[in-house]
Amino acid sequence: MPVDFTLTPEQAAAREAMRDFAITHLSKVEAAIAPFATPEERVRAIKPFFREMVRAGFMKSIIPVEDGGTYQGLLDMVISGEEASIGDVNVTCALFSCALALSPIITHGTREQRAQFLAPFLVDDGAPLAALAFSEVGGTANFDDPDPNAGSQTFAYRDGDEWVISGEKFFITNGWGWDGEGADLFVVSARTDPSVPAAQSLAVFAVPRPTQGLSFGKGLDTMGHRATPSPRIRFDEVRVPLANMIGKPGDGVQILSQTFAASGVGVAAEAVCVMRQAFEAALAFSKSDRRNGSVPIIEHQNVGYMLADMKMRLEAARYLTWKAAHYFDTTNGEGTELAVMAKVYCSEQAVQVVYDAMRLVGIESYADEMPFARLLKDAMAFPLYDGGNMGIRRRVLHKALASANYDHLAACEGRAPSKY
Numbered sequence: 001m002p003v004d005f006t007l008t009p010e011q012a013a014a015r016e017a018m019r020d021f022a023i024t025h026l027s028k029v030e031a032a033i034a035p036f037a038t039p040e041e042r043v044r045a046i047k048p049f050f051r052e053m054v055r056a057g058f059m060k061s062i063i064p065v066e067d068g069g070t071y072q073g074l075l076d077m078v079i080s081g082e083e084a085s086i087g088d089v090n091v092t093c094a095l096f097s098c099a100l101a102l103s104p105i106i107t108h109g110t111r112e113q114r115a116q117f118l119a120p121f122l123v124d125d126g127a128p129l130a131a132l133a134f135s136e137v138g139g140t141a142n143f144d145d146p147d148p149n150a151g152s153q154t155f156a157y158r159d160g161d162e163w164v165i166s167g168e169k170f171f172i173t174n175g176w177g178w179d180g181e182g183a184d185l186f187v188v189s190a191r192t193d194p195s196v197p198a199a200q201s202l203a204v205f206a207v208p209r210p211t212q213g214l215s216f217g218k219g220l221d222t223m224g225h226r227a228t229p230s231p232r233i234r235f236d237e238v239r240v241p242l243a244n245m246i247g248k249p250g251d252g253v254q255i256l257s258q259t260f261a262a263s264g265v266g267v268a269a270e271a272v273c274v275m276r277q278a279f280e281a282a283l284a285f286s287k288s289d290r291r292n293g294s295v296p297i298i299e300h301q302n303v304g305y306m307l308a309d310m311k312m313r314l315e316a317a318r319y320l321t322w323k324a325a326h327y328f329d330t331t332n333g334e335g336t337e338l339a340v341m342a343k344v345y346c347s348e349q350a351v352q353v354v355y356d357a358m359r360l361v362g363i364e365s366y367a368d369e370m371p372f373a374r375l376l377k378d379a380m381a382f383p384l385y386d387g388g389n390m391g392i393r394r395r396v397l398h399k400a401l402a403s404a405n406y407d408h409l410a411a412c413e414g415r416a417p418s419k420y
């Protein structure tokens with residue numbers, strides 16, 4: 001079969017629908033959250049936009065067809081996902097964080113677990129939130145440390161027919177809920193035995209609301225993602241039935257690795273969207289503004305060369321994202337190398353492209369009337385979150401490269417990789 005990047009009519013229509021939605025609704029978010037001083041107030045202000053997203057069918061689009069949703073695969077998702085951050089990242093971050101949280105249930109849940117925990121999200125109205133509670137206050141990168149005294153410090157012990165979870169998490173998108181009472185569903189990582197490392201003890205639990213034992217610290221204010229709440233959350237003897245464990249103890253590392261591979265491709269698509277907005281604004285400025293010279297600044301060679309470099313990086317990032325998603329889909333989620341690479345590459349290129357756009361436009365770019373300050377602040381999260389590029393993502397790639405089984409052509413040739 002030839003390599004063909006032509007979109008199917010369905011993919012093109014889905015991309016158009018997401019673009020229309022973003023232009024019509026999400027472009028108004030910045031003004032809607034601007035008056036508010038606290039993250040909590042800004043989160044409340046995006047609820048109507050999130051609800052519109054649910055009404056437009058985007059919540060169902062993160063749940064597979066066989067579970068009652070409309071999700072057809074990661075490739076379809078990222079093709080339209082590239083449109084989802086036009087004008088705002090917060091509402092999309094809330095939706096993608098639902099996808100992040102539901103992913104362990106979708107990929108590793110039993111039929112009963114999928115039916116039970118996905119049902120509240122198979123809706124055409126409302127604003128249900130799911131939150132993946134993985135990151136920990138003391139550090140996250142070493143969650144899978146082989147020393148049982150290190151690693152994830154959230155623990156779950158068995159008491160009769162329940163798991164009892166305790167620990168402190170932070171930066172949990174959607175964790176605060178809309179009202180400070182928590183998400184409708186938490187998906188929590190915790191070790192079931194402090195005497196053995198994560199490889200044997202890390203597990204994933206579904207924790208639906210209402211939940212006794214949850215408490216919230218003050219929401220952290222952040223540089224960008226201004227309406228994406230990042231509260232500290234204490235789980236203090238939170239109890240769930242035994243049946244709420246997804247997989248078994250020790251499966252957590254693999255479940256989370258697959259979850260973050262898929263989410264990494266989503267971040268890559270968002271990063272492409274940010275690059276695109278920076279490029280478009282820089283191109284428009286350079287064609288229309290002379291800076292009191294005699295010709296539009298695009299006539300200057302340095303400006304033209306910089307625009308060409310930005311566009312090259314943008315195009316390369318987009319097709320790496322598509323290929324990463326395609327490889328993930330066609331290997332049933334086992335081919336994750338390109339997903340991790342897309343996350344790292346696109347997130348770092350997004351920061352660079354916005355910075356280059358600012359250098360090109362010059363001092364005008366520094367004012368809030370132009371989109372660059374917002375884009376840069378939001379883009380700065382891409383390399384840091386969803387598994388930081390330095391502490392987590394490059395470490396995954398390093399481990400694969402160092403493995404005796406590493407096959408550097410597997411991803412290119414579409415073969416599932418050997419186990420590292």
Ligand SMILES: Cc1cc2nc3c(=O)[nH]c(=O)nc-3n(C[C@H](O)[C@H](O)[C@H](O)COP(=O)(O)OP(=O)(O)OC[C@H]3O[C@@H](n4cnc5c(N)ncnc54)[C@H](O)[C@@H]3O)c2cc1C
Pocket residue numbers: 097131132133134135136138139140141142170171172173174225228230381384385386387388389390391392395
């Ligand atoms: C907007 C936003 C939304 C988020 N949403 C969520 C969410 O929904 N759920 C969630 O669980 N988390 C969420 N996070 C947190 C995010 O996923 C972080 O990526 C995660 O906490 C890991 O952080 P880190 O990589 O900086 O790790 P840390 O453990 O804090 O490490 C910090 C640094 O230490 C160094 N380092 C540490 N250990 C090593 C090592 N072994 N090798 C090499 N270098 C090392 C690296 O330089 C690394 O960058 C969110 C964050 C933001 C900003």
